[in-house]
Amino acid sequence: MSSIKKFCYLNRKAPYGTVYAWEALEVVLIGAAFDQDCSVVFTDDGVYQLLKGQDTADLGIKNFSPTYSALGDYDIRKIYVEKESLEERGLSVDDLQHLVWEDEDEDYAEKDSIMVVTKDELAQVLDEQDVVLSF
């Protein structure tokens, strides 16, 4: 397993209601240990996964949203959020968690992980991938 492939984790579903988002995040965290080129994409209802201030107390199920802020610690630097999906839901990047990664080449400066991209730009990102795992 010497070659590095471009892995993309494509999140399309809302964080609660089904288990896809939570179990997808588990795949991302495991995948990060394999030293591949990693991108995480949020589109359609998947953009809700990154919303700030999630509170699941009344649902009686685990709020796993704080885990997204750990993605930077797993050296995941490329998080793409589809612009149209945000707009269709009345959201902007300000409604999302501020996710960063630390650039060790620049004295561990914190850099934004989230890139808001259009549908066309996202198509290009997906086209460049070797492996797209869709959730």
Add this chain to the structure above:
Amino acid sequence: MKFAIQVNEGPYTHEASVTALNFVKAVLKAGHEVFRVFFYHDGVNNGTRYTSPPRDDINIADSWSELAKTHNLDLVVCVAAAQRRGIVDQGEQERNGKDGNNIADGFRISGLGQLIEAGIEADRSVVFGD
């Protein structure tokens, strides 16, 4: 060409697992190789030998088992997803103090790393799900 297959849905409720089964058969028939089939989310429910549908319905778990036996397929059920959904092999039975196990022939339980490894090793990764 080497294929990695991910199955995200359980049998019967969703067509994805039968479609994956048919796809794997077609891949093998065309002379390609299937590196691994990885069962995730409710897809782990494809791997219980207690599946017993009516006689005029397809037995999806048995179909996977037969295909694995014929073609020496590697059918892997995600351990974390399996634990949530009660898919148990001998080892998991002992570890978790359960009174039985239900893993079907030809399936094995392992970690998510097996999915990533399959993506690395295969020429094409194909996901079946919603």
